[in-house]
Amino acid sequence: MDGIHDLGGKQGFGPVNFVVSKEIYHQPWQLKANALSAALVAAGLFNMDEYRHAIERMEPRHYLNASYYERVLTACASLCVEKGVTSAAELEKLAGGGFPLARPSVPGRHGRKDVADFAVGERVRVRNEFVPGHIRMPGYIRGKTGVVVQMSPPFPFPDAAGHAMGEEMEPTFDVRFDTAELWPESSDKATVTVAVFRSYLEKAA
Amino acid sequence: MDGIHDLGGKQGFGPVNFVVSKEIYHQPWQLKANALSAALVAAGLFNMDEYRHAIERMEPRHYLNASYYERVLTACASLCVEKGVTSAAELEKLAGGGFPLARPSVPGRHGRKDVADFAVGERVRVRNEFVPGHIRMPGYIRGKTGVVVQMSPPFPFPDAAGHAMGEEMEPTFDVRFDTAELWPESSDKATVTVAVFRSYLEKAA
Amino acid sequence: MNSSSDNIADIARRVDAVEAAAMGQGLVRPGHLQQFTHKVEDEWTPAVGAAIVAHAWSNPAFKARLMKNGIAAAAELGATMPPHHRHLVVLENGENLHNLICCTLCSCTAYTVIGMPPDWYKDLEYRARVVRESRTVLREMGMALPESMEIRVWDTTADTRYMVLPYRPPHTAGWSEKQLAALVSKESMIGTARLEPPYLQPAHEQAKGA
Amino acid sequence: MNSSSDNIADIARRVDAVEAAAMGQGLVRPGHLQQFTHKVEDEWTPAVGAAIVAHAWSNPAFKARLMKNGIAAAAELGATMPPHHRHLVVLENGENLHNLICCTLCSCTAYTVIGMPPDWYKDLEYRARVVRESRTVLREMGMALPESMEIRVWDTTADTRYMVLPYRPPHTAGWSEKQLAALVSKESMIGTARLEPPYLQPAHEQAKGA
Numbered sequence: 113m114d115g116i117h118d119l120g121g122k123q124g125f126g127p128v129n130f131v132v133s134k135e136i137y138h139q140p141w142q143l144k145a146n147a148l149s150a151a152l153v154a155a156g157l158f159n160m161d162e163y164r165h166a167i168e169r170m171e172p173r174h175y176l177n178a179s180y181y182e183r184v185l186t187a188c189a190s191l192c193v194e195k196g197v198t199s200a201a202e203l204e205k206l207a208g209g210g211f212p213l214a215r216p217s218v219p220g221r222h223g224r225k226d227v228a229d230f231a232v233g234e235r236v237r238v239r240n241e242f243v244p245g246h247i248r249m250p251g252y253i254r255g256k257t258g259v260v261v262q263m264s265p266p267f268p269f270p271d272a273a274g275h276a277m278g279e280e281m282e283p284t285f286d287v288r289f290d291t292a293e294l295w296p297e298s299s300d301k302a303t304v305t306v307a308v309f310r311s312y313l314e315k316a317a
Numbered sequence: 318m319d320g321i322h323d324l325g326g327k328q329g330f331g332p333v334n335f336v337v338s339k340e341i342y343h344q345p346w347q348l349k350a351n352a353l354s355a356a357l358v359a360a361g362l363f364n365m366d367e368y369r370h371a372i373e374r375m376e377p378r379h380y381l382n383a384s385y386y387e388r389v390l391t392a393c394a395s396l397c398v399e400k401g402v403t404s405a406a407e408l409e410k411l412a413g414g415g416f417p418l419a420r421p422s423v424p425g426r427h428g429r430k431d432v433a434d435f436a437v438g439e440r441v442r443v444r445n446e447f448v449p450g451h452i453r454m455p456g457y458i459r460g461k462t463g464v465v466v467q468m469s470p471p472f473p474f475p476d477a478a479g480h481a482m483g484e485e486m487e488p489t490f491d492v493r494f495d496t497a498e499l500w501p502e503s504s505d506k507a508t509v510t511v512a513v514f515r516s517y518l519e520k521a522a
Numbered sequence: 523m524n525s526s527s528d529n530i531a532d533i534a535r536r537v538d539a540v541e542a543a544a545m546g547q548g549l550v551r552p553g554h555l556q557q558f559t560h561k562v563e564d565e566w567t568p569a570v571g572a573a574i575v576a577h578a579w580s581n582p583a584f585k586a587r588l589m590k591n592g593i594a595a596a597a598e599l600g601a602t603m604p605p606h607h608r609h610l611v612v613l614e615n616g617e618n619l620h621n622l623i624c625c626t627l628c629s630c631t632a633y634t635v636i637g638m639p640p641d642w643y644k645d646l647e648y649r650a651r652v653v654r655e656s657r658t659v660l661r662e663m664g665m666a667l668p669e670s671m672e673i674r675v676w677d678t679t680a681d682t683r684y685m686v687l688p689y690r691p692p693h694t695a696g697w698s699e700k701q702l703a704a705l706v707s708k709e710s711m712i713g714t715a716r717l718e719p720p721y722l723q724p725a726h727e728q729a730k731g732a
Numbered sequence: 733m734n735s736s737s738d739n740i741a742d743i744a745r746r747v748d749a750v751e752a753a754a755m756g757q758g759l760v761r762p763g764h765l766q767q768f769t770h771k772v773e774d775e776w777t778p779a780v781g782a783a784i785v786a787h788a789w790s791n792p793a794f795k796a797r798l799m800k801n802g803i804a805a806a807a808e809l810g811a812t813m814p815p816h817h818r819h820l821v822v823l824e825n826g827e828n829l830h831n832l833i834c835c836t837l838c839s840c841t842a843y844t845v846i847g848m849p850p851d852w853y854k855d856l857e858y859r860a861r862v863v864r865e866s867r868t869v870l871r872e873m874g875m876a877l878p879e880s881m882e883i884r885v886w887d888t889t890a891d892t893r894y895m896v897l898p899y900r901p902p903h904t905a906g907w908s909e910k911q912l913a914a915l916v917s918k919e920s921m922i923g924t925a926r927l928e929p930p931y932l933q934p935a936h937e938q939a940k941g942a
Binding site for chain 1: 739740741742743744745746747748749750751752753754756757759760761764765768769772816818819821836837838839848850851852854855856857858859860861862863864865866867868869872873874882883884885886887888889890891892917919924
Binding site for chain 1: 318319320321326327328329330331373374375376377378380382445446447448449460501502504
C-alpha cells in the first residue's frame, strides 16, 4: 500500500537525533511490548509479514505520532483481535480506556509464476505496480532501473504472506540504483541497494 | 518538495467525516487566524505561494496533527519571523509558551524559458522532476501522461514566487489523466484533471 | 518539532501573539477582523454560486458566457474573486456526467462564489482519497453513482478555480430563478451532492449532520 | 482514529492488556519476558558482531567465508539468527568506500549480531532522509566524508540482513582480536561511524550522547 510508513525520500524532516547509548528501552512497557511481539511470532499467531502489515495499516496520524514500540504493540493487539484471541472491547476493558487498533486489511495477491531469475549484473526495472495490500517495494524505486548485485535464498513472498495466503518462496535480488536515477538533481551522490522480490522486477528495456 | 502535504493517492486513511453544516469556524481563534492570513496577504507581507510553502514546510508530524487553521496560523507566524516582523522568542513570550514554526526554506527555482504552449487535445507528460522547494505538481502525476483540455491565463510560477524570486508569469494547462494511468489496477475508474504549469510539462513521446 | 514542543502555548494565545506582532508593525489594521467576518458571513456565501447556477439554468446566453469566462460572467451578478484567483472554470454536470472538485495539496476553492470550504473538504481523508477512489468515497458519503455515470475529478493545484454547475433536476421545469437557487447547495457546487432524484434525499442535511 | 481516541488508555496498561489476553489463550508462556530480556541484554549485543569483525580482520580465510555466507560464518563464532533472517550479507568498507544500512519501511536490522537497533535508526528522520541525502545526514551526525569516498546505502526491505565490516584502522596492526573487538561499535556496523582517524573522535560517545 502507498501508506504513510513508506518514508524513503520523503522531505521535510529535521536532523536525526543521533544519540549513542547502550540503553535499548527507556520504559519497562517498551521491553514488554517487544517481548510480546517475539512471543506471538514464536507461537505462530502471525508471521513477520502480517506483523509488518498490521503496523502499516495503522491510521496515518496514529502511525506518525506513535513511538516505535507503540507501533509494535498496536500490531500485536490488532492481530490478536483479528485472529480471535480477544476482542477490541475486551482489550479496552482490560486497558481501562481507548485502544486504537490498525485499520482493516484488504486482499493480498500471489506472486508471479512467469518471472525467471535475474543474473548478477543484469539491468532490471521495478514494475510500475500499485498494490493496495502488503508489499515490500518502497515507492521510491517504483518504475526505476537498477543493476542486480546479488541474489538471496528464497523468502516467503510478502504480498501473499502478509495476508496469510501461504509461503510462496521466491528469491530477492539486491538491486543497486543510482540516486541520480531515483531523485534526479535532488539527492546526494550515492547508490542505494534495495532487496527486491523477483515478482516486483522485470528486465529493463 | 516531496512533503507530507502531498496527500493525493496516499492510502490508509479512513472514511471522510462528511458533515453538512453552515458553521464555518468552531472556535473564535479559527476565524481570527483566517482573518490574519488574509490581512497579511493584503498587506503584501507574503504572496499565496510563500504562504502555501510555509504550510508545507511544517515539521511532518506537526503538519498531520494540526488542524487546518493551526496550519494557517503556523504559516503566518513563520513568515512573520522569517520576514523580520517579529522573532520566534517574541512570539513565544507573547503566547506564553512554545510556538512551533515551519522548518527553514531551501532555494527555489526559475521557470523554463524553452517551453512553448501546448494545444488543447495535445498529449503531454509531466516531467520526472524532484524539486526540493515549493512546487505545485502533486507527486501522483510525476512522469505521467495526459491530455490538455484547456489553458489558463498566466499565473506567477509557484517555484519562483514561493521563494520570493519574482512573478514569472506562465499559463497552466488543465491536463486530464486516466486513473488507470495514475494508479493502474488500483483506483476507481475516473479521470483526474490537474492544473499543471507549463514548466512542469513536456510533449509526450 | 522544536525545543519547546513539550510546552506548546494554547492555540488562541498563539493567534493573538501573531496578531499583536503584526499590528505592532502596522501590517494589520484595527477593524480587519470585523471586515473579514462580514465578508465570510455575508458576502462569500453559497448563495452567490446558487444565483449563478439558477441564472445559467434559466438563461442560455448567460450560461454560454459563464462557460467561456467564469469570472466575467460571475461579475455580471455582482460576484467578485480575489486577485490571486485568476480564472474560474465552470464544470457542467450532465445526466451521466459528474464533476467533483478537490485540492490534494492544500484546500483551495472558489470560496467567494461557493462559500468557504467545509471541514471535510480540508480534511486529510478527502484530500488523500478522492483522486484515487472517487466512486468509493462518494458512495461512503451517501451518493452511490451508477457505473454508467462518468466521473471527472478536478484537483485545484493552481490558481484556476473550479465550480460545478449541477445537473438541473427534471422536475424543476418552469421554476423561478429564486426557487431554483434555493435548491443549490455548496456540496452540489463541489460535486459531493447532486440535486436530482434519486441522489437528493429530502432529509439530506439532517441525515448527514449526525 | 477511532471513537475512543479521546480517551486512550495508558500505553503500559495497553501492553498489559494484550499480554493478559495472549496469556489467557496460552500463546505467551510465563517467564517469556525474563527469557526475552536475557536475550536482548546478554545474547544479542554488538559484542557478537564485534567479535566477527575482529576475527575477519585477523583471519583472511574466515573473512572469505563470511563474505560468501554470513550466517554460516557467524555460526562458527556461536552467533545465531532468527528463522526469518534467511541471509546475512556483509558489506566491507574500504579506505574510499563507505557502506550504510537503513530500513525505510520499518526498522529491520541483523539485531542478533549487531545488537538491537538504536532509537535514531528507528526514527522517521533517519528512515526518510538517509536514502536520499546520505552524505548530508552523515555529516549532520558528525561524520563528514570526503567527496572521494563512495557511499553505498542498503535498504533492508526483505529478510536479507546486512552488517557493515568496518575498515580496519591502519594503526591497529598487530593488535589481538580482543583489542580489535573492543574498537568495534554498533554504529560502525550500521555505517554511521568509521573507526579510523579522522572519523573516530576519542570522546565520540560522550560528545554525541548530549
